[in-house]
Amino acid sequence: MPMTFSLLSLPDEIISFHLVKFLDASDIIQLFLTCKQLYQTLNSPVVWHLLYVKSFSDLSDDEYSFDTFYRWGPNLYKMRKNSQLLTFGSNVFGRLGSSDTSSANYERIHFVKRLYKPIVIDSIHSMADLSAGGFSFEVLTTGGDLYYTGRNWRGALMFGSPGPEQRDEGLPTTGSSSAVTKVTAGDSTGRLISVSSGRGHFIALDKDGKLWTWDSPYQGKIGIPLRLVDAITGQPIRGRILKIRAGWTTSTCLVEKVGIVIWRRRDHVRGWRDGLPVQGHVDAFVSVVPNTTEDVISDYVVLEDAIVYLSKKGRIYRVDIAGHGVGRPLIRFEQYAKSHGDTKFIRISGFFKTFTVITNGDQVLIGKSDEEWPMVIPELQQRSVIAVVAGDYHFLALTREGKMYSWGRESRANGCLGLGKLEEVVREGKGHMEGGDLVVDKPTMVDVGGVVLAIAAGGWQSAALRASY
Numbered sequence: 205m206p207m208t209f210s211l212l213s214l215p216d217e218i219i220s221f222h223l224v225k226f227l228d229a230s231d232i233i234q235l236f237l238t239c240k241q242l243y244q245t246l247n248s249p250v251v252w253h254l255l256y257v258k259s260f261s262d263l264s265d266d267e268y269s270f271d272t273f274y275r276w277g278p279n280l281y282k283m284r285k286n287s288q289l290l291t292f293g294s295n296v297f298g299r300l301g302s303s304d305t306s307s308a309n310y311e312r313i314h315f316v317k318r319l320y321k322p323i324v325i326d327s328i329h330s331m332a333d334l335s336a337g338g339f340s341f342e343v344l345t346t347g348g349d350l351y352y353t354g355r356n357w358r359g360a361l362m363f364g365s366p367g368p369e370q371r372d373e374g375l376p377t378t379g380s381s382s383a384v385t386k387v388t389a390g391d392s393t394g395r396l397i398s399v400s401s402g403r404g405h406f407i408a409l410d411k412d413g414k415l416w417t418w419d420s421p422y423q424g425k426i427g428i429p430l431r432l433v434d435a436i437t438g439q440p441i442r443g444r445i446l447k448i449r450a451g452w453t454t455s456t457c458l459v460e461k462v463g464i465v466i467w468r469r470r471d472h473v474r475g476w477r478d479g480l481p482v483q484g485h486v487d488a489f490v491s492v493v494p495n496t497t498e499d500v501i502s503d504y505v506v507l508e509d510a511i512v513y514l515s516k517k518g519r520i521y522r523v524d525i526a527g528h529g530v531g532r533p534l535i536r537f538e539q540y541a542k543s544h545g546d547t548k549f550i551r552i553s554g555f556f557k558t559f560t561v562i563t564n565g566d567q568v569l570i571g572k573s574d575e576e577w578p579m580v581i582p583e584l585q586q587r588s589v590i591a592v593v594a595g596d597y598h599f600l601a602l603t604r605e606g607k608m609y610s611w612g613r614e615s616r617a618n619g620c621l622g623l624g625k626l627e628e629v630v631r632e633g634k635g636h637m638e639g640g641d642l643v644v645d646k647p648t649m650v651d652v653g654g655v656v657l658a659i660a661a662g663g664w665q666s667a668a669l670r671a672s673y
Contacts, residue, residue: 293620293665301353336662337401372473389427402450451506505554518548606655
């Protein structure tokens with residue numbers, strides 16, 4: 205006869221250290237609410253840390269260290285779960301998630317309305333992940349729902365990479381005139397766990413490891429399920445998807461025991477039935493980047509013409525997308541880092557033409573896809589910077605203390621730096637005008653009225669998640 209026992213009879217350490225890690229975030233919350241004894245058992249740093257990681261996807265392990273949860277406990281989780289979405293910059297196509305131009309945050313410059321400081325988008329709650337494309341933001345909630353901002357996520361782009369080889373057939377018309385739209389993904393709607401944005405497309409991963417794409421101008425809010433197929437052999441790629449990364453005009457995944465796979469084209473939908481393609485899924489024709497399995501690389505980014513990856517040993521490599529060759533170490537970056545201490549690279553981010561690497565010695569090095577030498581901005585060094593993101597011509601940086609900085613070029617003074625009224629920015633010496641563009645040379649703090657928890661930038665727009673207590 206099988207032995208039975210009560211959950212409450214288990215030692216606290218078994219529940220907190222061993223049982224909880226097998227539960228989803230929603231199940232952990234329900235366990236908290238079961239009874240007072242379980243609440244007291246679960247109300248520990250190890251459980252709050254695990255709940256945070258499970259709730260807010262693709263979290264870097266050292267971005268919020270375990271020690272942080274001894275100091276903050278549940279407060280850090282609650283700040284992130286209840287955070288507010290702030291957007292600023294160009295609002296063409298409604299990409300900021302708001303159609304209201306009567307806000308007090310607007311000023312008129314030469315008969316054009318300019319948003320000079322961030323606005324709050326209050327139509328999305330419990331945000332887990334924030335991603336920026338060229339013409340929209342993609343926002344994933346802790347409940348697994350996915351939204352995009354603006355009337356569409358492609359701007360004025362029509363067909364291009366990594367879309368279908370020919371026009372999809374039978375897709376329902378799902379155009380949107382609202383500022384924020386919730387996408388659908390067949391039976392995976394409400395079960396998505398990760399999102400990544402390219403210039404005019406985005407991809408998402410669900411709880412079962414199924415991959416979804418939004419990459420066609422006629423697609424609207426409906427996601428198309430993908431199967432990864434080797435472009436040379438025609439054989440399906442087997443293995444669990446560990447990471448997804450959309451590039452400028454490509455999409456990629458890190459597949460377990462396979463490596464990074466990359467594609468520019470997929471098969472077209474041949475018809476639509478019951479919320480899915482008639483063929484069940486659509487094949488994406490991929491090539492495998494050599495020597496990029498999960499035991500070799502820690503993380504990677506996809507630029508316009510290259511993949512830059514961070515190795516498990518803390519080195520960085522570049523792979524040309526056109527050639528798919530073996531990664532080439534970025535020697536100049538490593539030489540600079542080593543000359544300033546016994547350090548290694550621990551974090552990487554990037555998009556379009558720019559990438560950023562951060563060392564465990566608190567160094568921040570910025571690179572261009574076609575340049576060998578790093579760009580070193582003194583104002584970012586030894587400042588506890590944990591993230592740097594880039595749009596077309598502007599940058600945002602986030603520090604461990606929750607401060608956000610911006611610099612770069614505001615094309616046509618579009619407001620993507622969020623530094624205030626144009627006249628005041630110039631008068632105070634924060635920036636200067638070049639033609640119709642505002643240029644800010646040095647990282648300058650953006651006042652958002654609170655602690656910033658996450659940042660995103662793409663195209664001519666910026667976004668941040670602000671803590672709400």
